[in-house]
Amino acid sequence: MTRPTRVDDLPIRDELRGQHAYGAPQLDVPVRLNTNENPHPLPEALVARIAERVTEAARGLNRYPDRDAVELRTRLAEYLSRGGVPIAPAQVWAANGSNEVIQQLLQAFGGPGRLALGFDPSYSMHALISRGTGTAWLSGPRRADFTVDVEAARAALAEHRPHVVFLCSPNNPTGTAIEPETVLAVYEAAQAARPSLVVVDEAYVEFSHGRSLLELLDGRPNLVITRTMSKAFGAAGLRLGYLAADPAVVEALLLVRLPYHLSSVTQATALAALEHTDTLLGYVEQLKAERDRVAAALAALGLEVVPSDANFIQFGRFADADAAWRTLLDQGVLVRDNGLPGWLRVSIGTEAENDAFLAAVKSVDVVTKKEQQ
Template identity: 75%
Template structure:
């Protein structure tokens, strides 16, 4: 066989950048979503549930996975009917009494709430269409919009990071988006959006287009109030997005889901990839749903720790945004550069928090009592240093 001469790359080859590739114009100069995972004693930067899954649940997961492992030569249930039924049962059991009764037809599940959002934007957004969100908020909304070719419009928040209904309604009327995002409790600020405000935005969105309104309830189990599930009745353009990453302590599972009118569930199946949820994922999620009562007890502990963080931070002298989530936004640090400098100083004390890019503010996840003590000691030291050099 005759050899083939393969040209040798010139010196300096292998330094190609993303922008050297023929990527879509709206992706040029952008950075992927990410949070630093540094090797430090206390990591409170990604809103994870700090408590490992209880041993009985771990054993039940092993049992369920062992059962499906015998048939991994076959595709999983493409429509995940058993899982969707169990998720609907969970929503019916934990939602307000005024919420409509849900079944599998009202629920869709995917690989994390990010895939749920992606499928919704693939279905209702796309080239020539626009999504609107009120920032600062969950940055993946705009990133997924960009990835699906959907134009993004940033709507306003008040100085205290709440949504002013009149201002938000004007933004919807002005931009007439195809998709409106409302995040409650909001990430990274932690504050919840009242049901009356969401209802006003939904009605405005229907007058303007009509549009789909996606309510991201990733942290709703930690809220002082209740879910917006009752608003689904009679509102086919409303979608509630949820996750098992936070309250269920299953961030590594990657399971998100939505509740909506059955027509929405039918619509997202037009864009979903075939057999997108593995048999192992479905089995693990079903096992977790069998232990809801135990897992929600951890939620109550985290809510108490969150409230302790709020009170202690204010006592130390920091400003704190009202939080209905499992994290707290605190500040204010002098800008420019104050929040980043504070982040580094806290890190030198072995505690990793999140710099979300909101000028003057940082975010800390509620951890175990011991982790929260370490964080509070770090910010007390930081406050003393600031006062000494102020």
């Protein structure tokens, strides 16, 4: 009998050999708090509006969609400008999730013979998409409290001279936001090393206590801010990500994007969601309050909690994070083990889901303390 073919038996690129696909466990349990989803279903009024817009779009599905998504980019620019920093439609680009936005950036500014640098632990897709585009990846330094060490970052940038630099604010999985001064220092150091694209991933910024870094874009053509509608807009199933940058960056992405990459249905659904921005951001305020409540409760249980500006919390430290994860799972609560020794990450759910999580954590804490003694 012939042995089944394995991926590494195929003539794939060398840098992909031995790699594993990205993915969190998708398990059917009562409380799923492992993928940073917004737990609130879309309001019925929005569902109805989506149906109307999609029905209208369906009548023209025999034609290609608006290739450049002009109406959608205009509405996204208006949304971004609500924060007080004027953003023009020419500064905005959209794609199928922020991961595709990142992929397009690396296709245009990374690639074979080029280097991307990020500061781990951070969003693991930055490294995976880099490798997928043939871009070499280097992990930069963080302090023990998970903040970016500016002086160490300057040294790494001067030594390695990357073509693309990734920052994540709030950071995933730690939830920590980056101060504007840190971003400016990294940007300036990156430009001194070589003209480098600096990408700030703001997937969770609507949950932050502070402001967006959009105000830093003016006069910095190599700075990019990426966003998503998956989190604050509660539209993870939509797969719509976008960026704000100098218009020249958008022009560069036109060179690598696939033709008609955003379907008419996707554009129609995103436009409907943007019509209900205020309602959806109201859910964000509820989640922020729940996040702070859960963080305080975890601290009261004697656990270490990393201050979070996102819709999730990193907590620990456990003698055996995998055992703690399994203990929670045995009680019907699924959280995320990112492989960071001693730590787990929990997404903020509904009040009832969070209560179930906190009840389950109490038994984990007992097990952990016994193991540590």
